[in-house]
Amino acid sequence: MTPAPLAALGVDVGTTNTKVALAVLGDGVTEERTLSVPTPRTGDALQAVVLGALREVAIDSPHPIAAIGVASMGETGSLTGPGGIPRGDLLRWADGDTATADRLVAAVGAQTLYDATGVPAPHKSPLTHWLRLAAEGDARLGDAHWLGADGLVVSALTGEAVTDHTLAARTMAYRLPESGAPLAETFDHDLLGLAGLTPDRFPRVVLAGETAGSLTASAASALGLGDGIPVVVAGHDHAVGAWAAGAREPGNAADSVGTAEALLRIAQGVSREEALREGMSLARCVDGRFETLLAGNPTAGALVEWAFSELIPGADRHDVLQQARLLADGPLDAFVLPYLRGRQSPAPDATATVRLVRAARSGTDAGAEPVASADPAAALTAVLTGLALQLAWMDAAQSRLAGPRRDELAVLGGPGAGNGAWWRLKQRLVPGVLRRADVAEPVATGAAMLAVHRVAGLTTSLPLSSADTVASVGDPALLDAFVQAAAPEQKETA
Incomplete structure (x- = not known):
């Protein structure tokens, strides 16, 4: 019925x-x-x-x-x-x-x-x-x-x-x-x-x-x-949004983006010593059954705003985003280390800063330099590539701590899903199938869903779009270059 x-x-x-x-x-x-x-x-x-x-x-x-x-x-x-x-x-x-x-x-x-x-x-x-x-x-x-x-x-x-x-x-x-x-x-x-x-x-x-x-x-x-x-x-x-998107069993995960970006994994039996070493939080999921392992970039959405105000001031936002969307399908030989105020996880580093890295793909050495802005669309693409690689790194580090993630990753609205270039780069660089929550406010709507679940026993899930989903294996070479530039002492990415 x-x-x-x-x-x-x-x-x-x-x-x-x-x-x-x-x-x-x-x-x-x-x-x-x-x-x-x-x-x-x-x-x-x-x-x-x-x-x-x-x-x-x-x-x-x-x-x-x-x-x-x-x-x-x-x-x-x-x-x-x-x-x-x-x-x-x-x-x-x-x-x-x-x-x-x-x-x-x-x-x-x-x-x-x-x-x-x-x-x-x-x-x-x-x-x-x-x-x-x-x-x-x-x-x-x-x-x-x-x-x-x-x-x-x-x-x-x-x-x-x-x-x-x-x-x-x-x-x-x-x-x-x-x-x-x-x-x-x-x-x-x-x-x-x-x-x-x-x-x-x-x-x-x-x-x-x-x-x-x-x-x-x-x-x-x-x-x-x-x-x-x-x-x-x-x-x-983040826990509410993950539950609302159907991330309720071990191996499920959700990516939530606002001012900060959080990757939340449902898990069991994670080592507290190893989780602290990677700068990740441990808690219980909203229904109390399993653990949640939370990795975060506290300035993800804020970095995009920084790029428009400080890196490419005066650029037409709409035009730059459209051009960046086209560049997101092309070669990715540069990325920005996305750390406005240090890195929270993995490999926490309070001194990490925003830097441009030109990745080595043909035997040449990667190099870091201040972020340049001669080409606004290229500069923004490098910023968004860095953010997508940071997410891929958090995902790989969580898999080391909690075991493999299920193939599907729910992405909860916000700028990380609505920004076409950022979304495309996540699809390319994060392994698995990414599916966007098909609502404007997944956390607020998720709070309403949980309230009804508690008082009336009705269990529902947010609609997840399948219109533009693609299966990806990521880009292990580019991720390795990113990790080596961000934290040279890190020898493994997965």
Whole structure:
């Protein structure tokens, strides 16, 4: 029997923009409407913006709203008062403090911290933010609590201070259990003690399958909806998008691109020592069954914007993208090392920089030099080639840690799928078959899908386009040249 259609709202709080989606679910998923707004700088502004966007989108629903799901980026959040009122600017993952993180690592040990949390980058974490503010004598800390970006939205909707395990895992204050062991239901007393904190200052952790609460009467009035609608913390944006695209079993993977690019692999039994060495995060997938291995390039989409503003300023964006699409099918003898602010994974290197490399293919030596911009389309193609090779390298490193990936790789919208040249280069340089999620906002829509799954038991997947799929074996020689230029000590690419 065909299930009766259900409508749901989804929120995706991103680094640059916050997206809201209205989805109708039945046999499949239909994105009825989406809305994207700039992510504000303060917690109270974020709450107001999301409520306004939800109200605007909900008006178009052809069915009563069955549930609301909230996904967000990791690490970013806000100090709040004991009553949940946000205090000041958002503390963002991109504003991490390396000096404070270095002191934390020196005191505890990098492997010890990673074994406990699965987080390889402590400078981005709320725990490090809190330590820095304490060292600065920030007056807000006296009776302060913490809510992540997801928690700020959920609090505005339900009045509850709640998060889920995938987002709690990004704080460095939540203990990651061994593979197969139950998830923790609270933030960790010992980890929080490193900053002189206690779990009562952090939100309640709901486990997979649970809801965060129900829409309050005041929030319902603000949205023009009935009160009591279930609200779900869908989870960390990349994990939500991967689940929505059908990456739910070991060997499945999804590539998610926004300001950052993340490659998420569903896995089992990954060595924590080896994962830390490669700068990859370990957590659990949104349903709690398996591990997720996450490799990231924090400035992927940002590098494309940098190219247009700094490398080829004044170039006509449309024309350059069209020309780059043609070049993407030609010889690829140059690439840019795509590291605006160091390399997170594989082979982490905080000193890695943006450089142009002319690859050796005929016995000549590869060479690195500053990026030139005499030919805007060629320069952009070199940037996009570097980004595609970085993805191929992350993919190969994950296969070494977690075993072979299944042939199909889901690509979740964003500039990595909508930019024709970038998409073509990924198809050429990443092994397997790449399929794009055929929706505008896969994470926001995925949050709506997870909400309906939790409250009504309906399991759906995003539509994945097969119109332009091709099977590729990648370009091992070019990938080897890329790895040797990026990290000469690396001897293997797969």
